[in-house]
Amino acid sequence: MDFNVGVGRALLALRHRKTTEFQTIIGTLRQSIAKSFSPSTTASIQSCHDQLVKLHALYEIEAVSGMDPRVAPNREVILQNLDQRLNIIGAYTSDKQYLLGIRRAAMTFSR
Numbered sequence: 001m002d003f004n005v006g007v008g009r010a011l012l013a014l015r016h017r018k019t020t021e022f023q024t025i026i027g028t029l030r031q032s033i034a035k036s037f038s039p040s041t042t043a044s045i046q047s048c049h050d051q052l053v054k055l056h057a058l059y060e061i062e063a064v065s066g067m068d069p070r071v072a073p074n075r076e077v078i079l080q081n082l083d084q085r086l087n088i089i090g091a092y093t094s095d096k097q098y099l100l101g102i103r104r105a106a107m108t109f110s111r
Contacts, residue, residue: 015109064106
């Protein structure tokens with residue numbers, strides 16, 4: 001499954017409050033990304049940059065979704081954490097814009 005298509009499907013599941021489907025899609029996407037790691041692709045941060053951004057996006061969607069029953073939703077703490085994670089990205093403006101767009105969409109469809 002293409003990553004962006006999967007993100008779209010996860011956001012639709014979030015919008016329709018289909019918790020199991022949402023968690024399955026996120027898990028499948030995360031597993032697909034993890035399988036793409038190899039010694040050569042993890043030799044440097046730069047070589048696995050795209051995969052790390054995708055994992056970051058999945059974390060943002062999950063954190064904002066409120067679909068994880070194990071985590072008590074505290075929006076203020078979640079947003080502070082996400083902002084700190086975004087600052088770590090540094091000068092990658094296009095990645096920041098992408099992640100903020102994902103965050104905005106997830107917030108729109110979450111509780």
